[in-house]
Amino acid sequence: MINGTLKINRKVLHNGIEITLGRKDYFITYPAAIWKEFPDVFRQTFADSLTYFLTMHLSLSNGHRILYNFPPPITEPFFFKGMVYSLSENYLTADNKSKMADLLKLLYNRDFQIEFTGRPRYTRFKNVNRNSKKRAVIPFSFGKDSLLTFALADELGIKPYLIFFREPRSPHENRHKYKLAQRFFDEFDIDVHFFPLAPGWLREVDTDNTWGWGLQLTQYTLLTIPYLFGLKSKYLFWAHEQSCNDTFVNGEGFILNPVYEQSYNWVLTSNATAKVLGSNAIFASLLEPIHELAIIKILHSRYPDIAKYQTSCFAEEDIARSRRWCGVCTKCARMYVMFLAHGISPSKVSFFENMLTPKKRHLYPIFEQDLVKNDSAYAKSAAAKEEQLFSFYLAAKRGAKGPLMDEFKKKYFKAVKKKEKSLREKYFGIHTSNTLTYELKTPILKIFEEELSDLR
Template sequence: MKKISVSAKVNNDGFSILLNMQKYNHCYPFKIWQNYPNLLKLPLAETAAYFFTHNLPAFQKVKLDYRFPPPAAYSLYVHGLVYSLLEVSCYKKSTVSALKKSFNSSFSLSFTGVPHCYPQIKIDDPDKKKAVILFTFGKDSLLTLALTEELGLKSELFFMDEPQSPYELQARDKFKGEFSRQFKTKLNIINLEVGNLRQFGGQMWGWDLIIMEYLLLLLPFIRYSRAAYFFISNEHNNDEIETDKEGFLTYYRYEQSSQWTLNLNHLLRLFASKAHASSLIEPLYEFLAVYILHHRYPAFARYHLSCCGDDEKSAVKRWCGVCFACTRMYLFLLSFGIDPEFVGFHENLLKKDKSKYYGNLFEKNRISDWPQFLNSNAEILLAFYLAYLRGNNGELMIIFRKKYLFRVEKNIKLLMGKVLRLYSTESVPGELKNRLLPIYKSELENLKKEIRLLSAVHAGKY
């Protein structure tokens, strides 16, 4: 088995991760890196070296010899990794096999020396008017930016350019300039050479805790700007717990759950930051988040891009039309009475050949547990119902009417009760809640009024 020496080196403009003699650089603007405390530079570099390489023995026959002690964030990272491996994923064969592979591969890691005493760095109070946002032009990050604008915060936007997903940035190049001019904000593109250390294909080892890795790399920017908030854009959907086929309880997406968002604050504290890692949209289901973005902030919504596509076509076609995200967003827009062409849809995604992109909704299998089916498909069923009330047609709408309309109408209060409400705000900063929640409550009431009117018109009572 090949043995690889892993070390980290601090440079004038950032740091390098060295695997034997192979170097992976991560660079910062000169003023950003020079402003970062010297005592924190090597710990940051060594932590990054562990975060981005620990996965290699899971898909390569190698042993890693780290030329430094276990980083202070080691246990935190392993905690997050284990829970992330429990997620239902198309990339893993089974939960047990994924846990076994990760556990066994950890025996191929060795460290050198005793953990350092963490340096005592003066922590300046952050500016409560400043935020850093992970930004993608997805509906979640657009809504987060729009909310920060309304809350009076000045936000710096960062897009992480993954080398193994080259078309993501190209897909956004078409309108990022216009967006920056309209909202007088700069989109900072962070080149991730270290992203080449992730597995491409297979079980996608190394992609589990990318938000934590992004936060680590953004620490010098957060310190330089004195930002009080690091906003990620995770909805309530990610807090839902389900049981997988092997009996494991798991979050839908652990890394995007409110529990893990709270834990990200430990990383900030380890690196002498008082900034608050949070998701402003934590209490919202995705359905409600899309509504608020398009109803309250249409100027931001026109840049909406949530497609999962990452191939050459994605660079020229805004929505691929052959992924779960495309069909979902298309249907949500119809349900709100918004023409999908507003955000660049140019084909009918209610055609029968799109059925496989609507989850298990149009599978031919007989449904044995209706309460469970309605609960797990509440958003998509509610969206189809509202699109139906608005008079939308299509092959899949015909199937919906035949297969689900009766049960949806019978259980409409249950569906609305689940989707159209506010959930926990554990990660939301206390000083922002009092201004944030009234926005949500106002939009929620607007949507409920629209639905009542649609229902009355449909019933011939209006």
């Protein structure tokens, strides 16, 4: 740092990229067999794009002027658009302490403090049909979505290559996922490849806006591009469900999507942008047509041996050090009720905490509204609340018991019952499939129909 200016450089290495911030170096490395297949003509553009994308939030975090020692990357407008639309997540996780107008103003003004040296280089395109094998790279977390995506790809005869991005600020999650990966390999002979992400240290923690996390999944998308080349993979499968496309209007009149980078529109935009870096792989979400409740049902009924590995927990509290499910986050609460909605014992996935006691009340937005624990932008959305009400309703019909179930019955059961038919059609229905090509769509929708038709 010199006179309030943070100088950032990058270097292409024999096995990846070195990012330098002042005197601090961060390395992003790939297996030699993967990196050697990534064409030289794209490496410099890739390094510029990745360095900018992993550090652009620093001007928002501390207000410093940033000087990049390379020309503006060709992907810069793509990342800026992503930042604009992902501000909804910052707005919601800040618990309405900030206004959307203020966040937009901050992003707009701070962008003037980012400078590049040199003129943009011409991208050299090499039109080679490298992405031709029936194989899919799948960002993988052992959550319900990535597990079902793996299972579906396997059933379709598409060879999966699983990558878990190891965030340095998520030690508890990393520990649990490593243990699960060992068991997963022993049972299925499938490797989960752990990708250490050193620049993850640059993400903010314990702040209102948590800059650096907003486009985390899009960063992962960019990081997978050398794998698409190295594996000659035809597909990159994300695991974004139907509710990721929902929007609402806040009090200022802004249309917000709490998880914009998981929307089908952004998946398609990311796919188009990847072509600038030479990839002709197809980016898709096999789960786009269905909701979370349907995902739980299909995963646990059709693929029970895979489902038992599910871990859907933020794992941010110290209690998560020794627990696969922390039992103190909104995601644990949401999953617990969804299990009960389908008559699935939470113990099947090593979830032993009772989440229907009064001390868990603050984890459910249907009870606490704006006072719900502030660990998820999505948990506060109308879509999340409606699906949670329906989950409680289905669980109540199955005889689930507990103080919070009693409160639900008293406050909401009759109202939800009146809408049961429409809720079944929505949450067990099959919806848009914009990211699915015909060769994917036909067999996938057939599977969904087989599993969900009796629930509508």
